Amino acid sequence: xxxxxxxxxxxxxxxxxxxxxxxxxxxxxxxxxxxxxxxxxxxxxxxxxxxxxxxxxxxxxxxxxxxxxxxxxxxxxxxxxxxxxxxxxxxxxxxxxxxxxxxxxxxxxxxxxxxxxxxxxxxxxxxxxxxxxxxxxxxxxxxxxxxxxxxxxxxxxxxxxxxxxxxxxxxxxxxxxxxxxxxxxxxxxxxxxxxxxxxxxxxxxxxxxxxxxxxxxxxxxxxxxxxxxxxxxxxxxxxxxxxxxxxxxxxxxxxxxxxxxxxxxxxxxxxxxxxxxxxxxxxxxxxxxxxxxxxxxxxxxxxxxxxxxxxxxxxxxxxxxxxxxxxxxxxxxxxxxxxxxxxxxxxxxxxxxxxxxxxxxxxxxxxxxxxxxxxxxxxxxxxxxxxxxxxxxxxxxxxxxxxxxxxxxxxxxxxxxxxxxxxxxxxxxxxxxxxxxxxxxxxxxxxxxxxxxxxxxxxxxxxxxxxxxxxxxxxxxxxxxxxxxxxxxxxxxxxxxxxxxxxxxxxxxxxxxxxxxxxxxxxxxxxxxxxxxxxxxxxxxxxxxxxxxxxxxxxxxxxxxxxxxxxxxxxxxxxxxxxxxxxxxxxxxxxxxxxxxxxxxxxxxxxxxxxxxxxxxxxxxxxxxxxxxxxxxxxxxxxxxxxxxxxxxxxxxxxxxxxxxxxxxxxxxxxxxxxxxxxxxxxxxxxxxxxxxxxxxxxxxxxxxxxxxxxxxxxxxxxxxxxxxxxxxxxxxxxxxxxxxxxxxxxxx
Numbered sequence: 001x002x003x004x005x006x007x008x009x010x011x012x013x014x015x016x017x018x019x020x021x022x023x024x025x026x027x028x029x030x031x032x033x034x035x036x037x038x039x040x041x042x043x044x045x046x047x048x049x050x051x052x053x054x055x056x057x058x059x060x061x062x063x064x065x066x067x068x069x070x071x072x073x074x075x076x077x078x079x080x081x082x083x084x085x086x087x088x089x090x091x092x093x094x095x096x097x098x099x100x101x102x103x104x105x106x107x108x109x110x111x112x113x114x115x116x117x118x119x120x121x122x123x124x125x126x127x128x129x130x131x132x133x134x135x136x137x138x139x140x141x142x143x144x145x146x147x148x149x150x151x152x153x154x155x156x157x158x159x160x161x162x163x164x165x166x167x168x169x170x171x172x173x174x175x176x177x178x179x180x181x182x183x184x185x186x187x188x189x190x191x192x193x194x195x196x197x198x199x200x201x202x203x204x205x206x207x208x209x210x211x212x213x214x215x216x217x218x219x220x221x222x223x224x225x226x227x228x229x230x231x232x233x234x235x236x237x238x239x240x241x242x243x244x245x246x247x248x249x250x251x252x253x254x255x256x257x258x259x260x261x262x263x264x265x266x267x268x269x270x271x272x273x274x275x276x277x278x279x280x281x282x283x284x285x286x287x288x289x290x291x292x293x294x295x296x297x298x299x300x301x302x303x304x305x306x307x308x309x310x311x312x313x314x315x316x317x318x319x320x321x322x323x324x325x326x327x328x329x330x331x332x333x334x335x336x337x338x339x340x341x342x343x344x345x346x347x348x349x350x351x352x353x354x355x356x357x358x359x360x361x362x363x364x365x366x367x368x369x370x371x372x373x374x375x376x377x378x379x380x381x382x383x384x385x386x387x388x389x390x391x392x393x394x395x396x397x398x399x400x401x402x403x404x405x406x407x408x409x410x411x412x413x414x415x416x417x418x419x420x421x422x423x424x425x426x427x428x429x430x431x432x433x434x435x436x437x438x439x440x441x442x443x444x445x446x447x448x449x450x451x452x453x454x455x456x457x458x459x460x461x462x463x464x465x466x467x468x469x470x471x472x473x474x475x476x477x478x479x480x481x482x483x484x485x486x487x488x489x490x491x492x493x494x495x496x497x498x499x500x501x502x503x504x505x506x507x508x509x510x511x512x513x514x515x516x517x518x519x520x521x522x523x524x525x526x527x528x529x530x531x532x533x534x535x536x537x538x539x540x541x542x543x544x545x546x547x548x549x550x551x552x553x554x555x556x557x558x559x560x561x562x563x564x565x566x567x568x569x570x571x572x573x574x575x576x577x578x579x580x581x582x583x584x585x586x587x588x589x590x591x592x593x594x595x596x597x598x599x600x601x602x603x604x605x606x607x608x609x610x611x612x613x614x615x616x617x618x619x620x621x622x623x624x625x626x627x628x629x630x631x632x633x634x635x636x637x638x639x640x641x642x643x644x645x646x647x648x649x650x651x652x653x654x655x656x657x658x659x660x661x662x663x664x665x666x667x668x669x670x671x672x673x674x675x676x677x678x679x680x681x682x683x684x685x686x687x688x689x690x691x692x693x694x695x696x697x698x699x700x701x702x703x704x705x706x707x708x709x710x711x712x713x714x715x716x717x718x719x720x721x722x723x724x725x726x727x728x729x730x731x732x733x734x735x736x737x738x739x740x741x742x743x744x745x746x747x748x749x
Contacts, residue, residue, distance in 0.1 A: 005062050008094050012058050019045050023055045032498040033473070034480035035537050039557050041601035049477055065096065072103045079106055089174075097181065097284060101174035114168035117161035120150045125158060126165040129268075135260035159264070166265070167272035171280070176253045180281050183249075184241060188215040188285065192226055192237040204700065205229040215239060215285065220296035221651040223289050224458040231461075239282050247273070294462040296651060300680070301456030301467065302474045304649050307685040308455055309478040311441040312621040314399070317373040320366065321435020323408070323427055324378055324386035326350055332363075333431035334370050338488055339439055341421065342370055344428050349389040350382055360393050372398060376438030378405035378430070384631045384659055401438060401623050404647065404657070404686075407445070408433045410452040416492060417447075442482060442618075446475055447492045455685055457650035479541075481617055483555060486524075486542040487517045499537025504529060520548045521558055543614055550576045554613040556606055563593050563606060578610060585611050624688055626659030633660050636703060640693045641710065646683050654683045656691055656705055664703030666691060671707050682707070 001024070009020050022043040026036050033056070037049045044052065069090055076082040086102065093099050109115065117123075128134060128141050138159065145158040152158050170176065194209035208226055229235030247269070251257070255265050316337035323331040330350075334343040343366060347359035366372065375390050377383055379402050390400045411417050412429040421429050436444040450471035451459050459467065479496040486494070486508065494505035507528045512518065515526075521539050524530055540557035547553065551561055567588060568578045578584060590603035609615075627643055630636060636658075644656035647663055654671065655663040671682045683689065695704030 004092070005066070008062065009055070009058055013051070013055055015047075015051075015055070016045070019047065020055065023047075023052060024059060027056060027059070030533060030537075032476075032537055034477060034498045034541070038480070038555075038605075039540060039559075039602070041605070042597070042599045046601050053473065065094065065099070068096075068099065072099065072106075076103070076106045081106060098174065098178060101177045104174070104177075105169075105172040112168060113161075113164040117164045120152050120161055121145065121147070122152070122158060122161040123165055125162040126169075129159075129162055129261050129264055130166060130169075130255075132256055132259050138261060138264060163264070163268040163271060166268045167276060170254055170269055170272040171276035173254065176250055177277070177281065179250065179253060180246065180277060181284060183246060184215065184239060184281055184285050185288070186216055187245075188239045188241055189213065190215055190218055190226070190237055191240050192229075192235055195233055195236055198234045202700070203229075203234050205232075205234045208235055212240075215289065218289070219651055220293035221457055223293035224297060224461050227290065227293075228458060228461055239285060241278075243273075291463075294466060297457050297459075297462050298467050298470045300649060300651055301450075301459060302470050303680055304455035304685045305450050305453065305471055305474050306478055307687075308404075308453065309442050309445055309475065310482075310618050311686050312619045313440040313442070313616075314374060314376075314401070314438050314621045315440075317399070317439060318371055319435045319438055320363075320372050320375045321431040321433070321438070322375060322377045322386060322390075323405070323431040323434055324380060324382040325427075326382045326385075327352060328427070329353065330359075330382070330386055331427040331431040332366065333428055333435050334366055334372070335432065335435045335439070336370075337439075339432075339436045339443070341424075341432055344424065344431070350385045356389070359389065363390070363393060367394065367398065374399040374401065374438060376401055376403045376435050378403060378408060378434045379657060380405050381661065383661075384626065399623055402626070402659075403434050403438050404645070405430070405434050405437075406455070406647070407448040407453040408437075411444075411448045414447070442478065443490065443493050446479065446496060447490075450475060455648050457648075457652075483541055483543050483614065483616075485545060487512065487544060497538050497541050499534045504534060518544050518547070520544065521552045545614075550579055550613075554579075554609050556609050560598060560602060560606060563595070563598065563603065564610070566593055567606075579613055580611070582611055622688075630659055633662050633698075633701065633703075636660065636693050636696060638693055638696060642691050642693060642705070644689055644691055644705075646685055646687045646689060649679050649683060649685055651678065654679050656689060658691070658703070658705075660703075662701055662703060664691070664693070664705040666705045666707055670694070670705065670709065673708055 006017065006020065009015075010017060013020065023036065026040060026043060031040070033049050033052050036044060037047065037052055041047075073082065073087065073090060076086065090099065090102055093102070117126075122145055125142055125145050128136075129138055139155050142155045142158040142162070146152055146154065152161065189212050192208045192211040194205075199209075205225065205228075208222075208229060213222065226235055226237055230237060247266075250273070251266065251269060254269065255262070259265060318337055319335045321333040321335060323333075325331070329346045329348040332345040332347065333341055334345075336342055345362050345366060347362050348355040349359040375394065375398060377387050377390065377400070383402055387400060387402055394400060408430045409426070411433045412426040417426075417429045417433075421432065424432075433444055433447075445453065451464075451467065456462075476496050476498070479493065480498050484493055484497055491502075491505040491509045494500055494508055495502045497505075500508070504527070507530065511527045518524070521542070521544065524535055524539060524542070536559070540555055543554070544552040549561075551558075551564060556564060564575055564578065568575045570592075571578070571584055573581075573584070585607055588607055590600050590607065593603050594600065624645060625643075630640070630642060636642070642658045642664075644658040644664070646654050647657045648655040651668075653665050653667040655665055657663055666679075666683075668676065668679050671679055676682055689707065690710060691705040691707055692710040693703060694706045694709055696702070697704075
């Protein structure tokens with residue numbers, strides 16, 4: 001790597017040179033981010049996945065930029081126009097925009113007004129006008145270029161053509177473009193207006209009907225909202241600038257204020273700015289805004305997805321998955337502890353059919369036959385009514401829980417679902433997905449395209465390839481953080497394990513089907529195409545619950561089993577006696593077991609894992625219930641205190657399912673009394689909250705909620721109680737004072 005490139009990486013990441021060198025070297029060896037983060041801490045200085053990913057992103061950026069530089073240098077050199085100064089500038093820049101600015105004069109162009117003027121032989125006239133050392137008359141010189149043959153019929157036409165050539169040169173000046181881009185980014189104002197067609201109509205974009213905000217500070221969610229509004233022909237926008245300031249400072253870059261042909265050049269600059277520079281730079285700035293908005297929106301989406309994938313699992317419970325519905329009834333899927341489909345049924349417990357007795361009979365029969373421990377109901381249409389029906393007929397020993405079914409319909413129609421359940425229709429597959437989500441959300445959600453889960457903002461508007469890349473990385477990160485039981489995991493879950501991928505995942509399942517359960521991590525090497533590299537990258541993340549080696553159920557990598565063996569030997573016990581033995585584990589001195597490859601970070605991780613072998617990092621499962629009396633939109637009134645679940649977090653606030661088939665919004669300003677930069681500081685997807693309804697828009701079906709107002713409400717009640725108690729105390733004190741006066745006056749009698 002070149003010195004300048006390394007310097008760029010060091011500045012961007014704030015890491016040490018040895019860390020950068022080691023991380024790049026590990027990537028070159030084909031190691032994954034989860035593996036490097038978990039099992040190569042000595043090489044990175046215990047950096048987490050986020051920081052390691054950052055290094056990779058900047059390194060990939062450099063690789064792409066350097067490839068582009070090579071192409072540009074080769075193209076300019078082929079034109080015999082590459083000067084040492086230009087080559088130096090190209091090699092020195094680390095800005096894609098600046099690089100393209102430098103290349104612009106040499107870039108092959110379509111036929112423009114300037115190229116047509118050059119074809120007419122007007123370039124010498126343009127050079128004459130640009131020459132600051134020549135004060136001769138432009139008109140007299142221009143007369144020489146009048147030619148019927150070249151379609152130049154007058155002095156004015158000749159000067160106009162020369163002006164097109166000069167305007168194009170101005171537009172290709174890299175210093176000028178950088179100045180205008182910087183000025184527009186720092187001083188520009190985005191002005192938004194409603195289109196004529198929507199002037200008298202209400203819409204979800206009405207807050208932007210007459211709106212302006214500085215380009216520099218406009219947040220990502222507003223950028224994406226305005227772009228969506230423009231796409232739907234509701235809004236139109238433009239970046240506004242102080243043109244006088246722009247012109248005055250631009251001219252200083254282009255030509256001397258005492259230039260003899262200043263008036264001509266100013267006129268040509270005006271044309272260049274209006275026709276070529278401003279539209280081009282505005283497009284670039286808009287694209288940069290979009291890029292910034294995309295990146296921020298994708299980060300929000302990634303955080304939401306991470307929290308959703310880490311939703312608490314209910315565990316291995318015999319479960320009845322229910323896809324609720326009114327007209328078509330409720331589809332039931334009976335699942336065993338591992339999620340295997342045992343039986344199906346359809347019931348009609350609600351309107352318009354209300355076959356409640358028949359429904360009750362079917363449900364109770366299935367519960368008894370399959371020893372059902374839990375009922376998981378999707379949170380879609382008829383969810384509340386279906387839940388009420390089940391709560392009335394089952395006893396308290398059976399869990400009845402509402403499950404977020406976002407994306408279940410996508411799974412139902414997917415190739416994965418068709419392959420799993422070829423003989424069942426979409427609704428049954430949906431019920432299976434709902435039941436399995438209850439048992440283990442992660443194992444089921446990995447089957448769905450992350451974009452379809454709906455936990456982002458404007459996910460269809462952002463850069464789709466970047467979104468896919470980021471979300472796939474999140475899934476990989478979470479799957480490896482949680483760990484995977486190789487004896488029960490589906491191929492769809494296994495493919496996200498470090499070093500596995502789709503082909504090996506399929507081979508693992510085939511081997512398991514043909515040879516039975518894995519007894520040891522050593523068996524992995526018997527799987528087709530499962531080489532040493534795959535074993536190294538994946539073994540620590542694949543768990544065996546009841547294997548021949550007790551360490552196989554932990555997150556300890558087989559390459560460090562010898563360290564555990566040495567620990568056990570030093571205390572004269574067996575490995576299985578060391579596991580969970582906190583008394584001995586607390587006494588172990590990590591520095592005594594350091595090796596050439598593994599130091600304190602790895603030894604400390606091993607001890608931590610031995611204390612809690614195979615511990616699931618997800619929280620414990622809790623049953624959540626909505627308010628009994630709130631079932632429809634019309635049931636909500638301003639001032640109500642409601643229970644809900646955070647379903648989505650965006651840059652502008654958090655959406656909450658309060659059980660009425662229409663999520664409410666807690667705007668960022670209503671999340672906390674303290675200033676917060678982002679809603680993620682306060683809430684996360686899947687979190688249970690209590691909120692206060694502060695606004696209801698029945699026309700647009702909007703519900704405004706607040707956590708901040710709720711804390712005010714509690715505070716007011718507390719103050720009211722304090723005041724009440726204070727009044728009581730005051731009255732009591734008055735009584736005591738009166739009694740003292742009487743005693744003093746009449747004696748102790």
